[in-house]
Amino acid sequence: MKKLLSALLIAWLVLSAGIFCHAAEDEARAAADRLYGLGLFSGTGIASDGSPVYSLDRGLTRQEAITMVLSLMGKTREARETVFQTHFLDVDAWAVPYVGYAFRQGITAGTGPDSFGAHKEVTAAEYLTFLLRCLGYENGNDFRWDEAASKTDWLGVTRGEYENAQRFTRADAVVCSERALHAFCRGSEQTLSEKVLGLALDAPLSLPARVADNTYAFRLEDVPTYEGTPFVVLNAGIPSFTEDDLSHLSFERYGEMDGLGRCTAALACLHRDLMPSDSRHSIWQIRPSGWHTVRYDDLIADRYLYNRCHLVAFSLAGEQDNERNLITGTYGMNHDGMRGFETRVANFLQHSDCHVLYRSTPVFDGQDLVARGVHLEAMSVEDGGEGILLNVFCYNVQPGIEIDYRTGDSRAMENAAQIIESRQAVVSDAVYVANTKTGKFHYTWCSAAAAMSELNRYYSNDRDELIELFEPCRICNP
Ligand SMILES: [Zn+2]
Structure with missing residues (x-):
């Protein structure tokens, strides 16, 4: 028994290390925590220590997707209070109000006359189209649904990773949804979180005068x-x-x-x-x-x-x-x-x-x-x-x-050598030298300047220009 337990423990350690070793996984976990904290993501259960289970590595079903989208639209409560049935036969009981509501509002269609495809995994294009709709972009008008990923890339909701994506996991859904909260709605100075949920997650932005x-x-x-x-x-x-x-x-x-x-x-x-x-x-x-x-x-x-x-x-x-x-x-x-x-x-x-x-x-x-x-x-x-x-x-x-x-x-x-020589003269007359790699500038006599690679040197006599572009060295104080 003890042997089996330790084998299980090792398997669990190996698995969890495998799942959470990438930065993307950390990002997904953090995004899930934030959405969970805002009440916009419910997870799949509760662990024995009381923490939520997110099941981030599995696919997102269509009924889960539509529920998440309605929460980003601030409509889950309205759905629960007004919709009690749906004509789709494959929807789980918990999801009936959400799928029924989304269908009634024209947010989604079924996959057949009486099936919603509730247990099918949502595709990247489908989910990103939902997110764009939350942000006020119209499918067919502002973007084509099969090019939803290039529109979300443009907005920064995605970063080029879904152009040809086959699979869209719950991790993908939380990361993209969380970013969408910070995106400005179409033609608006308000972000999705401000406009739809009344949450001020970001300080306002404006151009300096x-x-x-x-x-x-x-x-x-x-x-x-x-x-x-x-x-x-x-x-x-x-x-x-x-x-x-x-x-x-x-x-x-x-x-x-x-x-x-x-x-x-x-x-x-x-x-x-x-x-x-x-x-x-x-x-x-x-x-x-x-x-x-x-x-x-x-x-x-x-x-x-x-x-x-x-x-x-x-x-x-x-x-x-x-x-x-x-x-x-x-x-x-x-x-x-x-x-x-x-x-x-x-x-x-x-x-x-x-x-x-x-x-x-x-x-x-x-x-x-x-x-x-x-x-x-x-x-x-x-x-x-x-x-x-x-x-x-x-x-x-x-x-x-x-x-x-x-x-x-x-x-x-013809006078190439001469031209380069005259640049060398600028170099030998120069008072300052900047290191284009570190972003610092020095007096040419500074000991820190001596060690600088030839390829990173930028010579100048113009301190005003240098101070705009580089930081002064703390040793020679140019
Ligand atoms: Zn220096």
């Missing part, structure tokens, strides 16, 4: 000509976001490729919870518009002229081989232009609970296949831009190399 009041519109012709600095600050660093961009939920929206196969723009609401825990895969198979594999061994520290350059950096949102997020960018733009800003945003996210709105737009001139640069805008959301406020243009150039932006062809300039 300096962002709301500015009328800046980016135009390539207004960008100063490149003169050796890898980026330029636009509109005194104030971005142009609108109220519609604000969200309590993390999301990533990547624009469709245009007719020339070019990336359009990416808008993300970044948060620590989107930052990757896995490492980067190889992305060599992606060929962005204008791509050439070309090297200049004597002229570029990293040899290759072009990088597959992320619009939203891997370090920020963990996007691997998303072709709508990768452009042909010079080594110089990637490392000297964008990297410092990405590092600064990543450092901020790591030490904050705030979201950061982040828009990255490749700027093409006419029919060019290679972008002239990337327009980057960012704003920390909950603190009204106190932590992060950015509006910059990073030039897609490489010192000493001439690029044909129409095609991506390139050649070394």
